[in-house]
Structure formats: C-alpha cells, structure tokens
Amino acid sequence: MKRFLPAYACAAYLFLYLPLLALGAFSFNNSKIAVWQGFTFSWYSGVFHNPALVEGTLNSLLIAIVATIVATLVGTLAAYALWKKRLAWLTGSLYLSLLSPEIVTGVSLLVFFQGMFHFLKLQLGLHTVILAHITFSLAYVVIVILARLRSFDRTLEEAALDLGANDWQAFRYVTAPLLLPGIVAAALLCFTVSFDDYVITSLVAGVNSETLPMIIYAMARKGVSPEVNALSVMITVGLGVLVLISGRLERQK
Amino acid sequence: MKSAFSETATVQTKTQDEKRHVLPVSKATVGLALRTLFLSPAAFIMLSFFFVPLLIVFAYSLLSRGPYGGVMLPWTVESYVRIFDPLYLVILWRSVWIAAVSTAFCLILAFPLALYIARAGSRKTLMLNLVMLPFWTSFLIRTYAWMFLLRDTGLINTVLEALHVIHDPLPLLFNTGAVILGLIYGYLPFMVLPLYATLEKLDPALLDAAADLGASPAVAIWRVVVPISRPGMIAGCLLVFIPCLGAYLTPDLMGGGKTVMIGNLVQNQFTTARDWPFGAAISLLLMAMVLLVMRALGDRGEELL
Numbered sequence: 001m002k003r004f005l006p007a008y009a010c011a012a013y014l015f016l017y018l019p020l021l022a023l024g025a026f027s028f029n030n031s032k033i034a035v036w037q038g039f040t041f042s043w044y045s046g047v048f049h050n051p052a053l054v055e056g057t058l059n060s061l062l063i064a065i066v067a068t069i070v071a072t073l074v075g076t077l078a079a080y081a082l083w084k085k086r087l088a089w090l091t092g093s094l095y096l097s098l099l100s101p102e103i104v105t106g107v108s109l110l111v112f113f114q115g116m117f118h119f120l121k122l123q124l125g126l127h128t129v130i131l132a133h134i135t136f137s138l139a140y141v142v143i144v145i146l147a148r149l150r151s152f153d154r155t156l157e158e159a160a161l162d163l164g165a166n167d168w169q170a171f172r173y174v175t176a177p178l179l180l181p182g183i184v185a186a187a188l189l190c191f192t193v194s195f196d197d198y199v200i201t202s203l204v205a206g207v208n209s210e211t212l213p214m215i216i217y218a219m220a221r222k223g224v225s226p227e228v229n230a231l232s233v234m235i236t237v238g239l240g241v242l243v244l245i246s247g248r249l250e251r252q253k
Numbered sequence: 254m255k256s257a258f259s260e261t262a263t264v265q266t267k268t269q270d271e272k273r274h275v276l277p278v279s280k281a282t283v284g285l286a287l288r289t290l291f292l293s294p295a296a297f298i299m300l301s302f303f304f305v306p307l308l309i310v311f312a313y314s315l316l317s318r319g320p321y322g323g324v325m326l327p328w329t330v331e332s333y334v335r336i337f338d339p340l341y342l343v344i345l346w347r348s349v350w351i352a353a354v355s356t357a358f359c360l361i362l363a364f365p366l367a368l369y370i371a372r373a374g375s376r377k378t379l380m381l382n383l384v385m386l387p388f389w390t391s392f393l394i395r396t397y398a399w400m401f402l403l404r405d406t407g408l409i410n411t412v413l414e415a416l417h418v419i420h421d422p423l424p425l426l427f428n429t430g431a432v433i434l435g436l437i438y439g440y441l442p443f444m445v446l447p448l449y450a451t452l453e454k455l456d457p458a459l460l461d462a463a464a465d466l467g468a469s470p471a472v473a474i475w476r477v478v479v480p481i482s483r484p485g486m487i488a489g490c491l492l493v494f495i496p497c498l499g500a501y502l503t504p505d506l507m508g509g510g511k512t513v514m515i516g517n518l519v520q521n522q523f524t525t526a527r528d529w530p531f532g533a534a535i536s537l538l539l540m541a542m543v544l545l546v547m548r549a550l551g552d553r554g555e556e557l558l
Contacts, residue, residue: 009369009380012362016387016441019398022408026401035411078295081288090292093299099547101499103516104536107523108306111533115309135302138295167284189389196391199501203523213393220397220506229401232394243389247382 027229043230067133075141106203124206148182188246314533332534352497355436367448427509444489451485
C-alpha cells in the first residue's frame with residue numbers, strides 16, 4: 001500500500017497533465033501533422049495574424065470583462081445580504097442554475113431572447129451573450145463569497161456596531177476589507193468561466209459576436225490545426241495564472 | 254401639585270422611552286431597505302434570466318410545432334408522449350448508462366488519488382490544487398487535447414505506426430468509449446474533492462487499530478476507510494453524474510455525432526430539426542432528472558461546492 005499509492009498518484013497526475021503537455025509540445029512543431037519536424041514559433045505568430053482569431057479574442061475579452069464586473073458587483077451585494085439572513089429561494093435558485101445543464105440554460109435563454117425580440121425588434125448579438133454570461137456566472141460569485149463570509153467571525157461586525165458604527169460603516173470598514181481577497185478571487189473565477197464558455201454562448205450569439213471558444217470549436221471539428229494548439233497553450237497558461245492567483249487570494253486570511 | 258408633578262414626570266419618561274424605541278425601529282427599516290437594495294439586482298437577474306426563460310420553455314413544451322420552427326397553438330401534450338418513442342428512449346437510456354459508467358470509473362480512479370492527497374502531509378494543498386488546476390482552465394481545450402491524441406492522424410496512432418505496432422490507425426476517436434474517456438477526464442476533480450474532504454478527517458489511529466487487530470492494509474481500507482468515506486463517495490458520485498447526464502460538448506466532439514446523448518438531442522431539436530416543443534419537453538425532462546439527483550444531494554451540496 002505504501003508503494004502503491006504514490007505510484008498510482010503519479011500515474012493519475014500524468015493522466016491529468018499529459019494531454020495538455022502533448023498539445024503544448026506540438027504547438028512548437030514545424031509541421032501540420034503529429035510528427036516532430038523541428039522547433040518553430042510560426043503557429044504563434046500565425047494566431048496574431050489571423051483576423052478572425054484576433055476579433056474572437058477581443059469579443060471574448062469584452063464579454064468576459066463586462067460580465068465579470070456586473071456579476072461580481074451584484075453577486076457580492078447578494079452574498080453579503082444572504083449571509084446576514086438566509087433567503088431560501090434565491091440561494092436555491094443559484095445552486096440550481098449552477099447545476100442545471102448548460103444546454104438547458106442555453107436553449108431557455110434562446111427562446112426567452114427570441115420571444116422578447118419579437119416585441120422589441122432587436123436581434124441576438126454581443127448584448128445577449130453578455131446577459132447570458134452575467135446570469136450563469138452570478139452563481140459562482142455568490143457561492144465563492146458566501147463560503148468566505150461563512151468562515152468569518154460575526155462578532156467583528158457586531159463589535160463595530162456596538163462601538164457606534166452604522167450598518168454601512170460596519171460593512172465599509174470591517175467586512176469589506178476582510179472580504180476583498182474573496183471578491184477578487186470570485187471575479188477571476190467569473191472571468192475564466194465566462195472566457196471559456198462555448199455551449200450557452202453558441203446558442204445566444206448572433207452575427208458578429210463570434211467568441212474565441214466558438215472559433216476553437218469550429219476548428220476542432222474540421223481537424224487538427226497547430227494554430228489551435230498554439231492558441232490553446234496561450235489560453236491555458238493565461239487562465240491557469242488567473243486561477244492560481246484566485247486560489248492564493250481565496251486562502252489568504 | 255404633587256400628583257401633577259408626577260404626571261409630568263411620567264409623560265417625560267414616556268417621551269424618552271418613545272425616543273429610545275424610535276431609533277431601533279428606524280434602524281430596522283434602514284436595514285430592510287439596504288437588504289432589499291443588496292438583494293434585488295441578483296433576484297431580478299435570477300427571476301428574469303433563469304426562471305422566466307424556464308417558464309417559457311415549459312409553455313413551449315405544451316404548444317404545437319410551427320411550420321418554420323417556433324411554436325403555435327393549439328396546446329397539446331404530444332411532445333411529452335413522443336419522448337416514449339423507442340427512438341428517443343434509446344437516447345435517454347444511453348445517456349443514463351454513459352453517465353453511470355463514467356461516474357463509476359471516476360469513483361474507482363479518484364479514490365486512491367484522494368487517499369494519497371489526504372495523507373500527503375504538508376504537500377496536501379499543492380497536490381489538491383494540481384488536480385483542480387486543469388479543471389478550471391478551458392473545458393473545450395481539454396477536450397480538444399484528447400482529440401489531438403486520439404484522432405486517426407493523432408499522436409497515439411502516429412507513434413504506434415512509427416513503431417510498426419500497427420499498420421492502420423486504430424479507431425480511437427468518435428465512439429462511445431472516447432465519450433466516456435472525455436467525461437472521466439472532464440469531471441474527475443468533482444469526485445476527488447469531496448472524497449478528499451471526508452478522507453482528510455479520517456483518524457489514522459483507526460487504521461493502526463485495524464492493523465493491530467490483524468487486518469491487512471487492503472482489508473483495513475475496505476472495512477474501515479471505505480465505510481467512513483461513504484458521504485464523500487455519494488456526494489462525489491452525484492456531482493459527477495449530474496454534469497455527465499447533461500453533457501453536450503463531449504459527446505458532440507468526441508463522439509463525432511455518433512454517440513447522441515440527451516444534450517445533443519435538445520440542441521438538435523432547437524437547431525437542425527426545428528421542433529421547439531419537443532426540444533423544450535426534453536429540456537424539462539433533463540432538468541427534472543437533475544432536480545431529482547440534486548434532492549438526493551440535499552444539504553451536503555452546500556458544504557461541498
């Protein structure tokens with residue numbers, strides 16, 4: 001048993017990381033096929049010279065940034081109020097939205113937007129994608145921040161109130177500073193979830209709102225392209241760094 | 254005189270009392286106003302972009318199919334009846350079966366890993382983060398990475414051909430096995446996390462006691478560790494089963510359209526087949542199944558997520 005567990009863990013970590021490492025290694029391969037032909041950076045420069053990829057990246061960044069700002073703001077306020085006093089239906093619906101299959105969330109938003117637009121004479125586009133992203137990332141924000149609030153010592157805020165602070169001052173000068181790392185962690189998580197989403201986005205996106213995951217999906221269906229490998233490496237490294245920062249902040253006391 | 258004086262005194266105390274009472278009341282009102290202010294944006298978003306859309310889906314599921322997609326009157330339950338068509342029952346059964354097999358594999362694969370991490374001492378957090386890290390990066394890219402390995406012209410087939418182990422590429426991608434592999438790879442961390450949470454609390458003295466009483470390490474694990482970690486196992490199984498059941502991307506990309514699951518059926522009805530009422534009925538069926546599993550998860554979910 002003493003020998004089995006470490007050996008097994010090694011194998012498990014290889015299983016988790018080998019596919020990504022292989023993908024990364026072949027993003028530097030000087031050939032379109034999976035045979036090593038020498039080292040090159042050309043796929044990386046290719047990504048930056050591909051107008052569709054650049055536009056997709058900009059769209060994804062815009063969507064993720066707007067969705068993150070709104071969801072973090074709304075989610076932080078809600079989590080704080082829910083921590084003070086439970087509101088079963090809201091907490092329940094947030095968990096439900098977190099667990100509900102993406103495809104169901106996607107089609108329900110699609111029929112909702114199309115129904116609304118029937119009256120409003122609007123079309124699917126970046127705005128519908130942003131609204132969808134705010135909705136599904138809200139649950140992540142509330143749950144991360146609520147978890148952090150639950151680890152708090154409630155008496156700190158009560159002490160502030162006893163010392164003459166009003167509710168707002170107690171929140172502003174006691175709870176908010178303690179909560180800040182949690183808020184940043186939630187925002188970073190929100191950004192990664194939004195930046196990565198394909199299923200819901202593809203259903204509510206209209207013309208001129210193609211995101212990076214939609215382009216990667218289309219390229220993945222066509223076949224292997226080293227440009228996608230290069231792009232994947234950049235996204236994985238970028239998101240990985242965000243997740244590491246977020247994890248560090250979340251644990252900070 | 255005396256009585257009049259005392260009367261005034263009583264009045265005075267009364268006003269003071271009232272003043273004292275006024276403050277907490279107004280504070281409570283401010284508190285309620287703040288609470289409403291804090292909660293209403295989130296409540297508005299959940300109501301208008303989560304519940305109302307689901308209600309529309311429910312309404313659509315009871316309507317008839319429009320000539321060019323969309324819906325029209327009359328009201329009917331025909332879409333729900335059609336679910337029992339053997340053609341669709343096969344897809345439902347396949348989804349449940351694939352989700353169950355993937356969950357079982359995740360449990361078997363995650364248990365020793367969680368046990369290792371729980372006993373890793375000071376490196377616990379690092380080891381756990383190493384499991385979670387790929388999970389929080391792009392799901393699409395992780396799926397694409399496996400496609401890169403498994404394709405006919407992918408890395409595995411290329412290497413095997415170069416080594417003359419095989420002459421024709423093995424059909425590794427675009428089948429049910431590939432879908433299950435993709436799901437296991439995608440959701441393994443969901444199993445490791447709750448298992449680790451229960452195994453971490455396990456008192457090592459229990460294992461020593463089992464060993465003293467003559468149990469071999471394997472027997473000790475089977476008779477002591479496994480029963481104690483049952484809550485983690487149940488939570489992990491539900492957390493993996495739910496996303497597997499509703500999977501769309503993995504069967505779509507790694508099954509190559511051959512392994513159709515419920516998620517793909519829903520997507521197909523809303524895009525290619527343009528039968529919105531039927532798509533809506535299947536969506537609600539999938540949602541009902543998730544709710545059922547979520548109820549089994551109960552309050553435990555809140556601690557784990």
